[in-house]
Amino acid sequence: MNYSNSAIFPLITLALLVLFSLPWPATSASSSSVQNFLHCIANKSAPLLESVYTPTNPSFNLVLRSLIRNRRFLTPQTPKPAAIVAPTSVQHVQATVVCARDNGVQIRIRSGGHDYEGLSYRSNVTFVILDMFNLRMIKVFVGKEVAYVQAGATLGELYYKIANASNVHAFPSGVCTGLGTGGHFSGGGYGTLMRKYGLSVDNIVDAQVVDANGNILTRATMGEDLFWAIRGGGGASFAVIVAWKIKLVRVPEKVTVFNVPFTLEQGATDVAFKWQLVAPKLHEDLFIRLQPSVANGTILVNVVGFFLGESERLVPMLTQSFPELNLTKSDCKEMSWLESILNWANFPPGTPVEALLNRTQGARDYSKNKSDYVKSVISREGIETIWKLLTELANTTSAKVIVQWNPYGGKMGEIPASSTPFPHRFGNLFLVQYIVFWSEGGLNVTDRNVERVRYMYDQMAPFVSKSPREAFLNYRDNDIGSTASDGTNFREAQVYGSKYFRDNFPRLTKVKAMVDPLNFFKNEQSIPPKLK
Numbered sequence: 014m015n016y017s018n019s020a021i022f023p024l025i026t027l028a029l030l031v032l033f034s035l036p037w038p039a040t041s042a043s044s045s046s047v048q049n050f051l052h053c054i055a056n057k058s059a060p061l062l063e064s065v066y067t068p069t070n071p072s073f074n075l076v077l078r079s080l081i082r083n084r085r086f087l088t089p090q091t092p093k094p095a096a097i098v099a100p101t102s103v104q105h106v107q108a109t110v111v112c113a114r115d116n117g118v119q120i121r122i123r124s125g126g127h128d129y130e131g132l133s134y135r136s137n138v139t140f141v142i143l144d145m146f147n148l149r150m151i152k153v154f155v156g157k158e159v160a161y162v163q164a165g166a167t168l169g170e171l172y173y174k175i176a177n178a179s180n181v182h183a184f185p186s187g188v189c190t191g192l193g194t195g196g197h198f199s200g201g202g203y204g205t206l207m208r209k210y211g212l213s214v215d216n217i218v219d220a221q222v223v224d225a226n227g228n229i230l231t232r233a234t235m236g237e238d239l240f241w242a243i244r245g246g247g248g249a250s251f252a253v254i255v256a257w258k259i260k261l262v263r264v265p266e267k268v269t270v271f272n273v274p275f276t277l278e279q280g281a282t283d284v285a286f287k288w289q290l291v292a293p294k295l296h297e298d299l300f301i302r303l304q305p306s307v308a309n310g311t312i313l314v315n316v317v318g319f320f321l322g323e324s325e326r327l328v329p330m331l332t333q334s335f336p337e338l339n340l341t342k343s344d345c346k347e348m349s350w351l352e353s354i355l356n357w358a359n360f361p362p363g364t365p366v367e368a369l370l371n372r373t374q375g376a377r378d379y380s381k382n383k384s385d386y387v388k389s390v391i392s393r394e395g396i397e398t399i400w401k402l403l404t405e406l407a408n409t410t411s412a413k414v415i416v417q418w419n420p421y422g423g424k425m426g427e428i429p430a431s432s433t434p435f436p437h438r439f440g441n442l443f444l445v446q447y448i449v450f451w452s453e454g455g456l457n458v459t460d461r462n463v464e465r466v467r468y469m470y471d472q473m474a475p476f477v478s479k480s481p482r483e484a485f486l487n488y489r490d491n492d493i494g495s496t497a498s499d500g501t502n503f504r505e506a507q508v509y510g511s512k513y514f515r516d517n518f519p520r521l522t523k524v525k526a527m528v529d530p531l532n533f534f535k536n537e538q539s540i541p542p543k544l545k
């Protein structure tokens with residue numbers, strides 16, 4: 014099928030332009046390069062003035078905070094931007110890029126604001142946020158089984174719009190409904206449909222971006238190298254993603270979910286051991302996440318399932334392949350795919366699907382997460398060691414500690430590791446996420462809890478991938494290597510680059526050298542241009 018589309022991207026970028034301008038408030042705090050930047054965008058695109066927030070603007074703090082999800086980066090010590098620019102058209106994005114480049118101002122691009130290290134809204138050098146929240150149009154074409162979605166749209170909005178147009182279509186991306194498509198898709202993007210359809214990046218057919226020269230490009234004009242790089246290499250190193258064209262996938266009218274808890278007494282260790290053997294090999298219609306945590310001083314393992322079909326087919330499948338689960342029909346809930354989204358995102362039962370359109374989420378907790386890949390089965394003794402580690406951790410912090418094991422296999426094992434920059438395909442049993450979160454702050458508490466999750470990560474080394482110890486870009490972790498905000502050290506970049514991208518890292522640096530040789534798009538973990 015040929016989805017020729019270059020005509021449609023301008024269509025979805027049409028936005029309300031307010032045709033008057035305001036004088037600039039004096040911002041003595043900003044450096045002169047920021048002043049020049051602000052004058053430049055005022056001159057280039059007068060209507061953009063309406064969408065610029067400087068620290069003297071009464072809405073500045075509200076706009077800044079509204080997309081900060083992690084309270085660790087909502088402290089007086091967190092560096093603030095010199096301005097926030099929130100374009101309402103692709104021309105505004107162009108003006109922002111060109112004026113920032115010409116005046117030597119660093120930009121940080123923010124879509125949903127969920128970056129684990131806050132790199133979309135904090136930097137140690139003077140910077141401006143290019144905030145995409147006004148660019149969130151979504152158009153679904155069920156007949157062609159495609160949709161266009163702008164970078165600032167959330168997954169909740171996208172899921173709602175797809176389901177509103179069809180009850181048998183979906184898109185494979187994340188579980189958390191507040192994620193922005195700009196950051197989430199360009200970093201990989203996985204969810205419950207991963208074993209059936211792969212990642213978000215495996216289902217993207219075109220994109221509209223603004224490059225470091227301020228040009229608007231689509232797949233045909235950017236070329237296959239850049240189009241490859243932005244599907245898993247992180248948008249922030251290459252261009253501003255303005256919109257994606259995505260291929261919808263088919264789902265049945267009814268799907269099934271379950272969530273069965275096991276305590277140690279109920280056989281949690283056997284269930285976890287067997288899960289490793291079974292979950293990555295199950296039918297690709299099934300995605301079963303294992304979620305060990307500590308509750309009431311003991312281990313609790315939640316087995317959280319998603320099935321593309323009805324319980325009548327599911328229960329016999331699991332009775333045969335995973336009898337330790339003892340899954341019965343009464344453990345299962347059948348619902349539409351959209352309702353399963355609410356269920357997996359932990360909305361209370363009965364929440365109306367319109368809740369997916371609510372963008373007011375705020376930051377409830379402080380947290381620090383890390384990731385790992387497991388390639389060989391962990392022995393029963395190994396699992397018991399992990400349980401001990403979890404209880405030890407829970408005993409020594411005020412934080413809640415949760416681990417998520419996400420099974421690979423299915424479609425994930427069939428897609429070649431070089432087809433996108435995301436390299437963690439065949440040979441992986443599961444992705445591990447370590448989650449530590451707490452709600453009482455203070456720098457000492459933060460230091461202590463962050464130290465604890467690092468300790469857990471160190472202790473896990475025997476059980477996970479080695480040379481390199483792989484990590485998932487969307488679970489960004491500055492501990493695995495980073496460079497200064499204001500430049501990129503190639504040797505450092507090779508450290509995190511090989512963990513996130515393995516053998517795809519060299520190609521990413523070549524694409525970078527081609528499209529952004531002066532390294533305009535950069536952050537603490539960006540891709541440096543290949544050294545000559």
Ligand SMILES: Cc1cc2nc3c(=O)[nH]c(=O)nc-3n(C[C@H](O)[C@H](O)[C@H](O)COP(=O)(O)OP(=O)(O)OC[C@H]3O[C@@H](n4cnc5c(N)ncnc54)[C@H](O)[C@@H]3O)c2cc1C
Pocket residue numbers: 082121122123124125126127128129132133145164186187188189191192193194195196197198199200201202203204247248249250252253254255487488536
């Ligand atoms: C609660 C929660 C649940 C999550 N669940 C999942 C999950 O189920 N599956 C999964 O795969 N991941 C998950 N993640 C991780 C998530 O995918 C990443 O944090 C992702 O980067 C978020 O994208 P964003 O646009 O919301 O974040 P942002 O913080 O806005 O951006 C993240 C990165 O992308 C860059 N970026 C953002 N927009 C653009 C753009 N338009 N153009 C170029 N670069 C851009 C930013 O500069 C930054 O480097 C979860 C994160 C959280 C906090």
Ligand SMILES: *[C@@H]1O[C@H](CO)[C@@H](O)[C@H](O)[C@H]1NC(C)=O
Pocket residue numbers: 052053055056
């Ligand atoms: C806008 O551009 C014009 C012409 O280049 C220039 O004379 C003027 O000083 C600029 N104004 C601002 C506010 O930068």
Ligand SMILES: *[C@@H]1O[C@H](CO)[C@@H](O)[C@H](O)[C@H]1NC(C)=O
Pocket residue numbers: 082083127128129130189380381382448449
């Ligand atoms: C860690 O993951 C949890 C669960 O997905 C999430 O709620 C939390 O915000 C994440 N932490 C960070 C630092 O974003």
Ligand SMILES: *[C@@H]1O[C@H](CO)[C@@H](O)[C@H](O)[C@H]1NC(C)=O
Pocket residue numbers: 132135136137498537
């Ligand atoms: C800024 O520098 C401080 C101190 O070196 C460091 O802790 C912090 O992580 C840096 N911030 C970013 C966004 O890199």
Ligand SMILES: *[C@@H]1O[C@H](CO)[C@@H](O)[C@H](O)[C@H]1NC(C)=O
Pocket residue numbers: 176177178
């Ligand atoms: C689609 O959305 C409209 C308005 O939001 C609503 O009235 C309608 O019931 C929805 N249709 C379906 C099939 O969900």
Ligand SMILES: *[C@@H]1O[C@H](CO)[C@@H](O)[C@H](O)[C@H]1NC(C)=O
Pocket residue numbers: 308309313
């Ligand atoms: C912990 O114990 C309390 C009191 O017995 C109980 O109410 C609660 O449900 C338990 N929590 C979990 C997660 O089992």
Ligand SMILES: *[C@@H]1O[C@H](CO)[C@@H](O)[C@H](O)[C@H]1NC(C)=O
Pocket residue numbers: 339341
């Ligand atoms: C299986 O589940 C049923 C119903 O929930 C329960 O009665 C039975 O004890 C369970 N069997 C095992 C071996 O856990």
Ligand SMILES: *[C@@H]1O[C@H](CO)[C@@H](O)[C@H](O)[C@H]1NC(C)=O
Pocket residue numbers: 371372373374
């Ligand atoms: C949106 O969600 C927030 C946080 O859960 C809640 O406080 C608010 O009431 C919700 N808004 C609407 C319109 O439902």
Ligand SMILES: *[C@@H]1O[C@H](CO)[C@@H](O)[C@H](O)[C@H]1NC(C)=O
Pocket residue numbers: 310401402404405408
């Ligand atoms: C954690 O604390 C509980 C009691 O609160 C104790 O029984 C257990 O031995 C401790 N575990 C570790 C690993 O410290």
Ligand SMILES: *[C@@H]1O[C@H](CO)[C@@H](O)[C@H](O)[C@H]1NC(C)=O
Pocket residue numbers: 455457
């Ligand atoms: C934080 O830790 C430092 C040194 O470890 C200590 O001096 C200080 O009192 C602590 N502050 C609080 C609020 O606990």
